[in-house]
Amino acid sequence: MIEDREPIRVALLGCGTVGTEVLRLLQGRPEEFAARTGAPVQVTGVAVRRPHKHPNVPEHLLTTDAAALVDGDVDVVVELIGGIEPARSLLLRALRGGKSVVTGNKALLAEHGSELYSAADEAGVDIYFEAAVAGAIPLLRPLRESLAGDRINRVMGIVNGTTNYILSAMDSTGAGYSETLDEAGRLGYAEADPTADVDGFDAAAKATILAALAFHTRVAATDVYREGISAVRPGDIAAAKSLDRTVKLLAICERVVAEDGTESVSARVHPAMIPRDHPLASVGGAFNAVFVEAEAAGSLMFYGQGAGGAPSASAVLGDLVAVARNLVVAGKGPRESAHAKLPVQPMGATPTRYHISLDVDDKPGVLSQVAATFNDNDVSISVVRQAGRGEEASLVVVTHTATDAALKSTVDKIAQLASVREVVSVMRVEGESS
Amino acid sequence: MIEDREPIRVALLGCGTVGTEVLRLLQGRPEEFAARTGAPVQVTGVAVRRPHKHPNVPEHLLTTDAAALVDGDVDVVVELIGGIEPARSLLLRALRGGKSVVTGNKALLAEHGSELYSAADEAGVDIYFEAAVAGAIPLLRPLRESLAGDRINRVMGIVNGTTNYILSAMDSTGAGYSETLDEAGRLGYAEADPTADVDGFDAAAKATILAALAFHTRVAATDVYREGISAVRPGDIAAAKSLDRTVKLLAICERVVAEDGTESVSARVHPAMIPRDHPLASVGGAFNAVFVEAEAAGSLMFYGQGAGGAPSASAVLGDLVAVARNLVVAGKGPRESAHAKLPVQPMGATPTRYHISLDVDDKPGVLSQVAATFNDNDVSISVVRQAGRGEEASLVVVTHTATDAALKSTVDKIAQLASVREVVSVMRVEGESS
Known part of the structure; x- marks a missing residue:
């Protein structure tokens, strides 16, 4: 009986919108998770900064001591704190302590992905991070696994909902950037400090992760060219319209082949005009969509909700099931694949x-x-x-x-x-x- | 060094359009496959009925004795023969002999999936079959793994390229079914005997597989309601147009919740009118696209080429890399997940x-x-x-x-x-x- 197995013990770091959903879904259907992983999945602690702000989390689970929780008797650490520190130190601590990790932290992966991969590899544990790019859309697993026997030439997508909402609104109303940003803030589509979104930092972190996976190459966050949407003017939108195009903030990762056959990688984020009949043109509001071109598979598109508590929780839980199942059957998730070691091109080239x-x-x-x-x-x-x-x-x-x-x-x-x-x-x- | 590892030995059963591409891609980039799996991947034999018809396959690899090839010194059997027998017997033989299996055989999986799963499980080996549904589109892995922590409510898609080509053409020309089928045959979009496609058998086999994965329930091929496109008349297409709709052959797998909360599964294939602004309406020609609705993830769409040598080879090779990697790290792919045991509804209900x-x-x-x-x-x-x-x-x-x-x-x-x-x-x- 599955129920008789030792449970997989999970530590949750951070309990915001996504963490709350993860906890709710995990605790709402324990039998389903047990059936899918082969053992009960049990949250043994939730580390937060201010416990009194989490009345819905059972009190005995709450702790402010994330390090002690990570060091304790847990099998998997789910990190949903975001940002670089203390997330980085806590995850390295977890991995070095033999705990597998699930994270949705794109900034951390873009900056310190290789360090985390190495730590996981040395300890023989897993690191999964589907929620880091394009929220609920199963994208990283297809890139890492389904297309592992193919050769990806291009990944191009809308990976930031806030900027897509703003550009879609500018396109339909003709209004200016600042005005539309204010409106997006009022409606909850933009954060109080929208810098990470509108200046393209969020999309660039995702491009870093996508380029590394697509081209089996280590890509540094600083290798990715980044241009946000704050300079997009109504005149740009109107010009695009008159040419039957629309403006989108795109993350583009390309294999560039020089005339002599030398290959390199280009990874960049910038606004661009695309034809109105391009499948990405009709991706409106806060949705995400990513186009992948591979040698044998041809063109593929993945579409869905890129952010939000429940969609991101879906991605986190898919990863958690994978990690738990690996623990049950002594399996092993994919490792860093950086064998191609392609140079990353500067934007000018x-x-x-x-x-x-x-x-x-x-x-x-x-x-x-x-x-x-x-x-x-x-x-x-x-x-x-x-x-x-x-x-x-x-x-x-x-x-x-x-x-x-x-x-x-x-x-x-x-x-x-x-x-x-x-x-x-x-x-x-x-x-x-x- | 990876090159010093024992190679993963692969037997290929069948060498038609897909098999030829699999062989070409595998032999064209041996270092990439070695880097991605952790060991060299080596084709040790190709079983075909008429060896003289395969001048591009190295002669020493060709054999007409598929059973001997399966029984021989191989780690993975890739089956691309299609149909029930001899594919079924050969795969059971492979699995029982401790060999992992990669197949794209939707009819076999729809009819005998559970038998194959059980054999794989008893022998502790893998069975992967991404190419069986929607060709190159990574769909089964996302359903089985990425969404394993979510609850799928609906899978609805265009999973047969021939019928989609015919219906798209009828929609744009106003021509009748027989005439358009003939034209599709001339252009290579329909086979000489188009029964499996136009009568919905192909789509129904795929619906069987999708329903089982989505709802963690064994679904028999006979449980799936099937209605092809041969009865679709120009009058139907015109009626759809006048209501701003279009006609598509859809495979639909739904979780149906009765008023008393009892759940069951509906799996069916039939032509249906969908609104022209529905994302599936713009999927033209031989392309495939599948919509997935999950409780937490919301709506997702997967789009790409559903058939053809290279696209299907991409899916087969992704599976082959997964199996080979599992062999290298002593891992294990997903098993049958049928714990929900939901009843399958008759079409009338x-x-x-x-x-x-x-x-x-x-x-x-x-x-x-x-x-x-x-x-x-x-x-x-x-x-x-x-x-x-x-x-x-x-x-x-x-x-x-x-x-x-x-x-x-x-x-x-x-x-x-x-x-x-x-x-x-x-x-x-x-x-x-x-």
Whole structure:
């Protein structure tokens, strides 16, 4: 009988929105968890900073001494504190003490993933972290396991709900960034301090994790180019609309193959225009979606809720069942896979495409001047649209692929042309063939 | 060094489109497979019926004696023969001989899944079968593992590319079923004998597998209600269009909760109208997509290529890496999970909604007669549309949810009403709240 087995003892570190759901679901259906793991799953302690703030947690489980809880008689440590410290020290302590770990801490994994992997490996225990990227969407397990026999070439997705909510709202209302951010805050879609979301830190941590898994390569958080959405203007959104595109904050991890066959990895987060008929374009509000392109599998898409207590708890509990089952059958989850050791490209060397919208003098020769500047910088033009309106004219250029550095420097030079009155919008273009 | 490890020896049974790709990918990147599994992966034999038909397979690997290959010195048997026999006997032989199994054989799993699971369990070896449902899309692993801590309420998807191609084409051209099937055959989207696809056998086998995994319950192939697409008429497609819906062949696995709280499972395959703005509506051509609704995770969608040599090979190789890694670290894949033992509902008891389109006499009292028939059968009406055209009128009714049996018998009675000239279209409605 399963019920006669020694229970799997779980320590919970942190009990916010996600932790509360984890506890509720675990305690609500003990038989199901026992049946699925092969042994009862028992929470033996919940470490929090202020116990009186957790009236719903049975009092005998609560403790403020997380280290003692980790050192105690537990098999698995579930970390939902977030941030670097004390989470890092507590997890290293757990792993070195022979305890398996489940965490949803993307910042910690992006900064110290390899250190945690090594500690797990040395102790022969598991570390799982599905909840760290795209909440409830089963994404990391497919990347690490289902596609382990394939060769991933690209992972591109919407992995931050707050910025997606803001950009979706700007797209439908035409309102400005600050105004929309305020509204998102009032509706609970943005935190009081929205920096981690709107400046792209959250998405960049996720890109770090995704790039490492997809390309079997260690990627440092500092390797990931990061540009948030605070500079996105209504003019950018309008320009995108006029070209039947929409603006999304994308996390993009690519295998870049040079002409001589040398491979490298590009990992970046920035706003980009994508075609309105691209599957990511219709991902609205706080939803997440990730496109994966693999050599044999072709294009895959994963879609679902990227955040929130219950969705994240679903991911944490899936991991917990896996760890518990491994403990019961003496199995072992996947280890760090970094054998490919590909170099990570700086943003300047990454091939991208730009959309550029300019206000220019409406007189002959302006277009040829602008076109010559592109040509001088070896940037080839894909589309030009010109429209006059009195003394001024607007000029919209979409380029072919070039290095990001070449595109940036071209834009700088164009901005200095006497006939260019204003650079209205500059944005990268993704999701279509060049 | 990984290269110094004993290799994982793999026997390949069958070498058609998928097998050829599996072999090509495995032999093309031996270092990657070694790095990902922890040991070299080596194909030691390929069993085929006619060796001379496989000039690309190294001659020393080819054999016609599949049983001897299975009995020989191999660790993993990859079965890509398809069909029940000899696949079933060979896999039981492999499992009982202590060899792990990777298969993409949906018919075999639907008919004899439990027998295979038991044999694997008794021998302490693995059985993986990601390629059996939705080709390259990582779907079974997420259901079995990522969502193992959640409670799945519904799985609904397009899991057969041939029928989706035909229905998509009928929707865009307005052409009839036979004509479109012929065209699909010419273009390579339908097999010479299309029965397994168009009559829903293929989708029903997949629904059997999905229902078992989603609800931790043994489901027999005969438990799954099956209705193909051969009876779908241009009139059905036109009726769907006029209501801003489209027709798809859906595999639906649901947890049905009765008023007294008793739970059961409904598993079925049939054409259904879904709203044009439903995410499954835009899945065109030979693509597959599956929606999963879980208690904590909410709605998830998985999208990608459902068939084809390379996509299916991606799924097979992901499984092969998992099995090989388990062999290296003495791990163990998931076992059959059938602890919930929910009863499977007959189709008649399953709650569904109907769309019914009728040609009726254009005279007073017809609508009230029709409405009374619904009322007599306890079926409540959601939408009625009536339009006159000379002596005849058309009447379109969309019902609220009722049992499928009640809906069917209501339609039978309506067909017998004197004022009803013809029942133009009857189709179930899915993907919207009732």
